[in-house]
Amino acid sequence: MKLKKIASSEITPEHIYNDRRNFIKNLGLILGATALSAFTNKSFAALHILPSFAQAKEGEKEKLTSLKDITSYNNYYEFGSSKSDPYEYAEKLNIDPWSISIEGSVKKPLKIDFDELIKEMPLEERIYRLRCVEGWSMVIPWVGFPLHVLLKKVSLIGNAKYVEFVSLKRPNEMIGQKVDILDWPYTDGLRLDEAMHPLTILAVGLYGKVLPKQNGAPIRLVVPWKYGFKSIKAITKIRLVEKMPISSWMKANPKEYGFYSNVNPKVDHLRWTQTTERRVGESLLSPRLKTQMFNGYHEEVAHLYQGMDLNKNF
Amino acid sequence: MKINQIYIKRLIFTVSLWPVLSLSLAIFLNNLGANPIEFIERHFGKWSLIFLCLTLSMTPLRNITHMNQWILYRRMLGLFTFFYVTVHLLCYIGLDYHFAWIDIKDDIIKHRYVLVGFLGWLLLLPLAITSSDEMKRKLKSNWKRLHRLIYLIAILGVLHFTWLVKKDITEPLIYASIIFILFLLRLNIFKWKKFKKI
Numbered sequence: 467m468k469l470k471k472i473a474s475s476e477i478t479p480e481h482i483y484n485d486r487r488n489f490i491k492n493l494g495l496i497l498g499a500t501a502l503s504a505f506t507n508k509s510f511a512a513l514h515i516l517p518s519f520a521q522a523k524e525g526e527k528e529k530l531t532s533l534k535d536i537t538s539y540n541n542y543y544e545f546g547s548s549k550s551d552p553y554e555y556a557e558k559l560n561i562d563p564w565s566i567s568i569e570g571s572v573k574k575p576l577k578i579d580f581d582e583l584i585k586e587m588p589l590e591e592r593i594y595r596l597r598c599v600e601g602w603s604m605v606i607p608w609v610g611f612p613l614h615v616l617l618k619k620v621s622l623i624g625n626a627k628y629v630e631f632v633s634l635k636r637p638n639e640m641i642g643q644k645v646d647i648l649d650w651p652y653t654d655g656l657r658l659d660e661a662m663h664p665l666t667i668l669a670v671g672l673y674g675k676v677l678p679k680q681n682g683a684p685i686r687l688v689v690p691w692k693y694g695f696k697s698i699k700a701i702t703k704i705r706l707v708e709k710m711p712i713s714s715w716m717k718a719n720p721k722e723y724g725f726y727s728n729v730n731p732k733v734d735h736l737r738w739t740q741t742t743e744r745r746v747g748e749s750l751l752s753p754r755l756k757t758q759m760f761n762g763y764h765e766e767v768a769h770l771y772q773g774m775d776l777n778k779n780f
Numbered sequence: 781m782k783i784n785q786i787y788i789k790r791l792i793f794t795v796s797l798w799p800v801l802s803l804s805l806a807i808f809l810n811n812l813g814a815n816p817i818e819f820i821e822r823h824f825g826k827w828s829l830i831f832l833c834l835t836l837s838m839t840p841l842r843n844i845t846h847m848n849q850w851i852l853y854r855r856m857l858g859l860f861t862f863f864y865v866t867v868h869l870l871c872y873i874g875l876d877y878h879f880a881w882i883d884i885k886d887d888i889i890k891h892r893y894v895l896v897g898f899l900g901w902l903l904l905l906p907l908a909i910t911s912s913d914e915m916k917r918k919l920k921s922n923w924k925r926l927h928r929l930i931y932l933i934a935i936l937g938v939l940h941f942t943w944l945v946k947k948d949i950t951e952p953l954i955y956a957s958i959i960f961i962l963f964l965l966r967l968n969i970f971k972w973k974k975f976k977k978i
Binding site for chain 1: 813814815816817818875876877878880883886887890891892893943944945946947948950
């Protein structure tokens with residue numbers, strides 16, 4: 467955090483001040499959790515504290531995957547290709563200061579500091595299923611805000627048809643980038659209507675606290691009806707473009723990874739079965755679950771793909 | 781067989797049970813990570829490949845050291861390979877898929893890495909069945925021909941691993957290189973001296 471006299475980010479916003487009992491409680495929770503074990507210490511880089519947010523309603527809650535599993539079993543190739551690598555190596559990434567720029571087909575291009583951004587955006591908790599293309603899944607309580615709120619802020623120009631997201635290339639801190647497994651920095655994209663969909667969020671928190679680095683801190687995309695790799699982590703740039711962007715995975719293996727990558731039990735993958743999935747954290751003896759169309763968000767998103775051949779547009 | 785060779789054999793047998801012991805320990809300590817079934821499958825898959833490499837290294841070791849006794853341990857290591865591949869397969873069928881035969885059939889047909897893995901196990905069956913001295917005698921020269929299948933099985937095993945991983949094939953490549961070297965060492969130019977068949 468840069469300090470020029472008194473940065474506005476240093477001034478306690480009114481709603482936090484008014485909510486100070488809760489704030490202190492939250493702070494206590496964070497400190498307590500940090501002291502509890504080295505594990506939590508590693509999970510939560512307590513650099514940023516989240517402003518208050520609307521919690522998910524009880525009714526929306528499924529059995530959550532444990533914090534330990536969510537933060538120790540990750541695909542984040544920037545830190546290595548093993549699932550335990552991000553937990554091991556993500557700490558090295560410096561995320562303070564962090565800014566995001568929104569550019570391309572917009573009337574008001576924007577470069578905003580992360581601390582400013584989370585104070586401005588309406589944070590809320592969203593409990594989503596996450597389905598990895600490899601056939602495992604989790605249920606994760608994110609804290610974030612709908613992407614459309616941010617996109618409306620910059621006023622889109624008519625020829626904005628797609629949104630491209632760009633992560634970060636910093637091989638000294640992201641040691642997995644020393645190998646050219648993917649074309650760094652990681653990029654991915656959405657069609658504009660997908661990006662504007664109310665289920666699409668930018669997440670900045672997890673389990674009510676600031677997002678751990680191995681989960682994509684400080685800010686990542688979450689698109690719950692698509693395979694996990696579409697939900698790009700550590701975003702630095704959001705570009706509004708006219709043509710369909712080519713994502714890192716499409717570049718690496720166009721036969722296996724399409725632009726849409728919607729969760730779809732009827733469209734099989736060359737390597738892994740997509741009809742069933744293993745829920746992470748379940749006991750050794752529990753069976754695989756049936757994978758749902760659009761990861762169970764069929765009602766909300768099916769209309770986006772009406773009339774499209776999903777076998778071709780995989 | 782000499783007394784010391786019997787002891788070495790017993791020692792190798794005991795050490796070969798390490799994968800079972802280390803997994804039991806990991807289960808006991810609740811150390812299997814977020815996806816325990818994947819952990820167990822990978823564990824036995826990895827050890828299957830290691831035992832396959834060990835089995836394949838006995839003949840080159842004989843050729844290099846001019847000591848015939850390596851061949852005495854080859855059969856046991858081969859049977860351990862079969863044992864661990866079978867446990868690996870049983871974990872997949874029972875633990876992972878809960879004996880959902882239709883799903884398993886679809887998985888084998890649709891996914892090439894599953895298919896080659898399954899083929900590898902199928903080809904190991906006749907080798908395990910004909911591993912006894914008696915079968916060896918009965919099959920005569922066909923025995924040797926039959927057991928050359930192990931080269932194909934090794935290739936299938938490495939392919940199985942290579943096709944499983946998403947992008948970073950470093951680990952499968954390590955096994956591929958080891959097996960490639962073990963194949964090379966079988967070429968005639970490396971056989972400096974002829975040995976009696978055992």
